[in-house]
Amino acid sequence: MDIEKEIKQIKRRNARVKKDKAWETSLTRRICICVLTYLVVVVYSYAIQFTSNIWLSSIVPVLGFTLSTLSLSSIRKAWEKHQK
Numbered sequence: 001m002d003i004e005k006e007i008k009q010i011k012r013r014n015a016r017v018k019k020d021k022a023w024e025t026s027l028t029r030r031i032c033i034c035v036l037t038y039l040v041v042v043v044y045s046y047a048i049q050f051t052s053n054i055w056l057s058s059i060v061p062v063l064g065f066t067l068s069t070l071s072l073s074s075i076r077k078a079w080e081k082h083q084k
Helices: 003-024 027-047 059-069 073-083
Strands: none
Touching (some): 003 073, 027 059, 027 073
């Protein structure tokens, strides 16, 4: 492979990594995670009709964690366009 092509690939990769890091630490991502987690808790509370079943209520943290690990791709794309 040509050295110039390799350098271009490295620069593209570095730009992508930089965007990934910026997204992971962005306030936008954090707010979206908080809102989605809150909405899941609200829907869940209505679904269980506010019971105090420990096994059932323990699912909330799991769902919150799962949401927090998602990349929120459509919101991320909009955020990246705004960052340019």
